[in-house]
Amino acid sequence: MTAHLTNQEIYERIYGAISQRKLAPGTKLSEERLAQTFHASRTRVREVLMRLSQELVIELHHNRGAFVASPTPRDLRDVFNVRRALERAIAAQLSATYAGQAIAVMRSHLEREARARTSGDRAALARLTGEFHLRLAEITDNRLFTDSVRRLVALTSLAIAQYDARASSACPEHEHGDIVAAIESGDVRRAERLMLDHLDHVEQGIQLPAAEPEEIDFAAIFQVEPADKPRKRAVAARARKATGS
Ligand SMILES: [Zn+2]
Numbered sequence: 001m002t003a004h005l006t007n008q009e010i011y012e013r014i015y016g017a018i019s020q021r022k023l024a025p026g027t028k029l030s031e032e033r034l035a036q037t038f039h040a041s042r043t044r045v046r047e048v049l050m051r052l053s054q055e056l057v058i059e060l061h062h063n064r065g066a067f068v069a070s071p072t073p074r075d076l077r078d079v080f081n082v083r084r085a086l087e088r089a090i091a092a093q094l095s096a097t098y099a100g101q102a103i104a105v106m107r108s109h110l111e112r113e114a115r116a117r118t119s120g121d122r123a124a125l126a127r128l129t130g131e132f133h134l135r136l137a138e139i140t141d142n143r144l145f146t147d148s149v150r151r152l153v154a155l156t157s158l159a160i161a162q163y164d165a166r167a168s169s170a171c172p173e174h175e176h177g178d179i180v181a182a183i184e185s186g187d188v189r190r191a192e193r194l195m196l197d198h199l200d201h202v203e204q205g206i207q208l209p210a211a212e213p214e215e216i217d218f219a220a221i222f223q224v225e226p227a228d229k230p231r232k233r234a235v236a237a238r239a240r241k242a243t244g245s
Pocket residue numbers: 129132133170171172176198202
């Protein structure tokens with residue numbers, strides 16, 4: 001790498017590698033090595049890592065550094081609950097906007113997905129099926145939809161990388177095409193239902209481990225009153241501590 005990258009570019013490279021599953025959950029992101037790789041100061045790398053931790057795709061641990069996040073089954077449920085609400089709204093808005101007309105950008109995206117499927121390029125297919133949802137959000141021309149879906153797709157990719165050993169494609173064949181066709185025909189109800197069904201299929205397709213250590217109910221096992229477990233707040237507090245902010 002010859003040209004010096006801006007913080008935004010470094011952020012995009014790391015974010016891209018995580019969302020495309022090139023960096024697996026739990027991978028340590030050494031500040032020093034990243035600084036060397038990007039020819040940037042550790043301060044700048046730390047700023048980028050802080051931003052990524054705010055977006056939940058990495059975790060900062062006090063004294064241990066930064067790691068690619070490992071979403072729990074609970075995190076995954078939360079992600080899909082929000083995705084269903086948001087992407088249903090996106091499908092409804094687009095059905096009203098594009099009724100009766102073809103959406104060229106989505107049609108060409110579907111062709112790229114089909115080519116990756118035919119050629120058996122699983123890495124490209126994994127990237128493209130995630131991008132499908134982002135492209136739909138982008139054409140609403142609402143940045144809040146786009147930013148939110150980008151984060152949620154990245155978290156979904158992390159969960160797939162973590163739990164689904166096959167990690168082929170979480171999006172079943174034909175369903176993207178059916179959604180685009182419903183949007184183009186202006187059928188709001190159908191587009192919403194197909195999107196909700198599709199997200200259900202994606203969620204169900206992710207193989208969760210049979211036993212998740214974090215889900216063990218010690219309170220029940222040891223027959224004591226359950227205590228409040230503010231896990232998310234503990235993680236956030238650790239992140240603040242780790243960065244000294
Ligand atoms: Zn999909």
